Amino acid sequence: MVALLVVAGAAVTLLGSIGLLRFRSFYERLHAPTLGVSCGMGCIILASMIFFSVLQSRLVIHEIAIAILLLLTTPVTLMLVARAALHRDRLEKNEEIPRSADDHLG
Numbered sequence: 001m002v003a004l005l006v007v008a009g010a011a012v013t014l015l016g017s018i019g020l021l022r023f024r025s026f027y028e029r030l031h032a033p034t035l036g037v038s039c040g041m042g043c044i045i046l047a048s049m050i051f052f053s054v055l056q057s058r059l060v061i062h063e064i065a066i067a068i069l070l071l072l073t074t075p076v077t078l079m080l081v082a083r084a085a086l087h088r089d090r091l092e093k094n095e096e097i098p099r100s101a102d103d104h105l106g
Contacts, residue, residue, distance in 0.1 A: 002047045009043030012036055026085055034078045041070050 016036015023029045045063045052060040 005047035013040030
């Protein structure tokens with residue numbers, strides 16, 4: 001069961017990496033690795049929890065902290081990188097970027 005989960009996690013992560021290479025635009029490339037990291041990480045962490053719980057004859061759940069940190073930081077990083085790219089694209093097109101809500105009104 002552990003080997004199956006590790007292989008499944010590695011396969012999903014590999015698919016995310018292949019998606020990174022396959023897609024053409026920068027914005028499309030953001031999603032595949034993010035999903036690969038999230039789903040692949042879940043399988044690998046579950047395999048680790050099962051393996052070490054059986055090996056130590058007690059429930060080992062500290063890997064949940066790793067999963068929580070990855071699940072929180074991966075989407076935030078995706079959003080920050082996407083916003084930075086969007087900002088860069090707007091600057092390249094010489095569009096004026098409003099600095100506050102007041103700039104939209106007047």
